[in-house]
Amino acid sequence: MAKETRRGLGSSSDIAISPVVAGIENPVIHSLLCATDYGILMTDSHGNDMLCNPRFGELFDINPEMVVHSSREEVRRIALTRVADPDAFNEGLERVYADPSMELEDEIELTTHPPRIIRRYTAPVFNIHGDNIGRVWTFQDVTENRRLQREVAFYAAELRRQLDQQRLDFLATAGVLESINAVTGALAVSTTESDLLSGIARSIHCLAGHDCVALLIQHGGRFSGSACLPNGRVCEVAIDLGKEPHLQRFVEDSAWISNSGVNLYTAMEGSLARVLGRSLGSVCALTGEGELTGLLVFGASDTGLTQTVMNVAHVSAICDQVSLALRTYKLRLNLQSAYDDLRSAQKQMVESAKLAAVGTLAAAIAHDIRNIMTPLQLELMGNDNHDLGPIRAQVDRLSALTHQLLALSRPTAVHSGPVCINELLTHIRPLVQPQADVDGVRINLRVEKKLPPVCGSASRLEHLFINLFLNSISAMASEGGSLTVKACNDEGSVRVDVIDTGKGIEPEHLPHIFEPFYTTRANGTGLGLFSAKTIVEDHDGRIAVKSKIGKGSCFSIWLPIVTPEVNVSA
Numbered sequence: 001m002a003k004e005t006r007r008g009l010g011s012s013s014d015i016a017i018s019p020v021v022a023g024i025e026n027p028v029i030h031s032l033l034c035a036t037d038y039g040i041l042m043t044d045s046h047g048n049d050m051l052c053n054p055r056f057g058e059l060f061d062i063n064p065e066m067v068v069h070s071s072r073e074e075v076r077r078i079a080l081t082r083v084a085d086p087d088a089f090n091e092g093l094e095r096v097y098a099d100p101s102m103e104l105e106d107e108i109e110l111t112t113h114p115p116r117i118i119r120r121y122t123a124p125v126f127n128i129h130g131d132n133i134g135r136v137w138t139f140q141d142v143t144e145n146r147r148l149q150r151e152v153a154f155y156a157a158e159l160r161r162q163l164d165q166q167r168l169d170f171l172a173t174a175g176v177l178e179s180i181n182a183v184t185g186a187l188a189v190s191t192t193e194s195d196l197l198s199g200i201a202r203s204i205h206c207l208a209g210h211d212c213v214a215l216l217i218q219h220g221g222r223f224s225g226s227a228c229l230p231n232g233r234v235c236e237v238a239i240d241l242g243k244e245p246h247l248q249r250f251v252e253d254s255a256w257i258s259n260s261g262v263n264l265y266t267a268m269e270g271s272l273a274r275v276l277g278r279s280l281g282s283v284c285a286l287t288g289e290g291e292l293t294g295l296l297v298f299g300a301s302d303t304g305l306t307q308t309v310m311n312v313a314h315v316s317a318i319c320d321q322v323s324l325a326l327r328t329y330k331l332r333l334n335l336q337s338a339y340d341d342l343r344s345a346q347k348q349m350v351e352s353a354k355l356a357a358v359g360t361l362a363a364a365i366a367h368d369i370r371n372i373m374t375p376l377q378l379e380l381m382g383n384d385n386h387d388l389g390p391i392r393a394q395v396d397r398l399s400a401l402t403h404q405l406l407a408l409s410r411p412t413a414v415h416s417g418p419v420c421i422n423e424l425l426t427h428i429r430p431l432v433q434p435q436a437d438v439d440g441v442r443i444n445l446r447v448e449k450k451l452p453p454v455c456g457s458a459s460r461l462e463h464l465f466i467n468l469f470l471n472s473i474s475a476m477a478s479e480g481g482s483l484t485v486k487a488c489n490d491e492g493s494v495r496v497d498v499i500d501t502g503k504g505i506e507p508e509h510l511p512h513i514f515e516p517f518y519t520t521r522a523n524g525t526g527l528g529l530f531s532a533k534t535i536v537e538d539h540d541g542r543i544a545v546k547s548k549i550g551k552g553s554c555f556s557i558w559l560p561i562v563t564p565e566v567n568v569s570a
Contacts, residue, residue: 039118039139042125045132047072047097059139061112084109100124100132107142117143176314179204180321187325193217196329197226198234204318205232210298212276215322217286217294223247225294227275230301237275244270250283251292262312262319272297284319288327290438290477296322418453418562419461421487421494428462432469440480441473441500447487454494454559456539461559464535467528468498468555474521475502475553493541493558500554505547513545 017025033040039056043049049072052064060082067075076093080086089108096102103123110116119140127133186199197215205213205228212230214237216223224238241248246269268281278299286294296319425447436443454461472483481501488495505513505520512518516530532555536543540560547553 037140039137041067041137041139042134043072043137044134045100047135049075050134056139059112059116059118059141060110082110082112084111084115096122096135100135115143116141117146172314175207176317179207179318183318183321183325187328190329193329194226194236196325198228200322200325201226201228202232202234204296204322205229205298207298207315207318210282210300212278212299214272214276214297214299215294216297217326218292223295229275230277230299235275237272239270239272244272246270246281247272247283247295247297250285251295262315268297268299273299282315284315286319286323286326288323290435293323293326416455416457419456419458420453421451421496421559422447422449424458424461425465425485425487425496428465428469431466432473435470436473436483439473439477441476442482443469444482444484446484448489451487451489451494452561454539455562456559460535461539464532464557465496465498467532468557471528472498472500472502472553472555475500478503481552489561490558493560496557496559498555498557499552501552504549504551505545505553506549510545510547514543 033051033053036053037055039059040051040053041049041056042051049067049070052067054064056062057064057067060079062078062082070078076090080089083089085108092104092106096104101124105119105121108118108120110118119142120137121140122135122137124132125134125136182203183200186196186203190196190199197217201213201215205211207213212228214225214227216225216237216239222238222240224236226234227237228234239247241251246266250263250266262285263283266281266283268276268279273279273281276297276299278301280300282296282298282300284296284298285292286296296315298315425445429443429445433443469483469485476483484497484499486495486497486499509520514529514533518530533543536557536559542558544556545553546556
């Protein structure tokens with residue numbers, strides 16, 4: 001922006017000149033004009049150019065000699081072709097020449113090569129008598145300064161924007177953390193699933209710009225749970241997926257697998273939209289072990305909401321916490337059920353121990369009674385006296401009682417038979433295929449034909465291999481891979497290799513993986529491989545493992561074969 005001032009008459013005193021340069025003022029002035037970084041132009045009182053230094057010519061891409069030997073109009077015409085805004089440039093010149101005493105400072109943009117931004121300054125020139133004898137113009141190239149200023153301004157604005165965004169992100173993250181803590185709190189105080197769902201819905205309904213939420217758990221083909229409405233009221237809600245088009249598309253198109261299980265700001269339809277009172281919403285998947293277990297449906301009234309990475313991250317964090325809370329609640333129920341079963345089993349063990357003691361005592365008593373009754377029965381059998389009939393009947397009853405007491409003391413045998421490994425593995429594959437599909441795992445079954453049967457319990461061996469298959473699939477769940485199952489005849493045994501391409505087992509963990517309750521997974525129990533080892537040993541077999549970090553693991557099982565003398569079970 002131009003700056004204008006008024007300047008009074010100059011002093012009559014002359015400039016100071018050293019005696020060293022006295023008499024050679026012109027060469028000194030010439031050197032100064034050539035050495036300065038300022039473009040300098042001097043005009044007389046009529047606006048004609050009298051003096052022009054080389055720097056002026058460089059800045060305006062013009063020959064200084066031509067400037068001082070051309071008319072004022074010709075020089076101005078050439079100058080107008082060099083400036084970006086000729087009208088403003090011409091207007092400034094007219095104002096200056098209209099007021100000989102005016103002092104002006106402004107900036108002009110030149111279209112030369114390269115383009116330049118020039119700071120222009122002009123002021124009147126007076127002789128020692130105070131007479132206006134013309135005007136001096138200086139031109140300084142400030143292009144680089146302005147570029148630096150623009151960059152500084154840009155970076156300052158960008159820094160302010162980032163700081164503002166970080167502040168908003170911090171506030172949003174703080175809200176998410178508060179919601180996560182609230183979900184944990186709801187889990188701590190809830191005694192029923194209904195209480196838990198209501199507490200969670202109340203805790204998160206205003207997350208990330210939303211004002212209501214429905215928390216739905218899948219039960220067969222229906223979803224039911226709790227909803228927290230915009231007024232804060234919590235109510236129970238149940239929907240039929242077939243009557244909710246947007247939710248059905250989300251589930252059936254597997255949209256919940258991608259984008260962290262979040263589909264933000266979709267059009268809502270159906271009964272759920274009417275319950276929430278909103279037509280705009282976010283659908284979020286609740287998962288457990290790679291399967292869809294429920295849905296979080298947020299409602300919003302602000303149609304200006306847009307999908308952002310931060311929104312997805314925040315909502316995903318809440319979904320993960322809600323899924324964890326639901327799994328924890330179910331685990332707590334399972335633990336309570338297991339504890340109840342354990343107490344029941346303990347009670348049964350006590351009863352069995354009592355019964356075993358009674359059986360032992362009964363066997364001893366029955367044995368002694370039978371020893372007494374045997375000669376008595378023989379005596380009665382050799383006597384034809386009909387009057388002894390009632391006595392004979394009572395003795396027979398007492399003999400039957402001794403047999404019952406002896407039967408009570410004998411344990412029931414556990415029967416096992418030949419098992420066909422080919423049929424067993426073929427039967428197991430479709431049972432674990434859905435989990436493999438979810439985790440992106442290919443199953444390859446390579447079993448020799450006509451393998452000899454092994455001796456054992458088909459149900460327990462089925463449990464053994466299902467356990468190993470799922471354990472291998474879990475090791476590849478993050479990136480997918482292949483599960484290869486091989487079975488072959490190996491010197492009197494059937495050898496089964498379960499090979500995965502997972503992340504492998506750390507060497508320090510290998511000696512302990514078959515120990516009870518030893519696990520390296522956050523959600524593991526440490527009983528799967530222990531159970532597998534127990535089943536193998538109960539079948540007089542053996543189990544071994546080889547593993548390499550980053551390559552995968554191989555579990556090998558050897559089961560003794562039997563001669564096929566009886567029908568094979570699978």
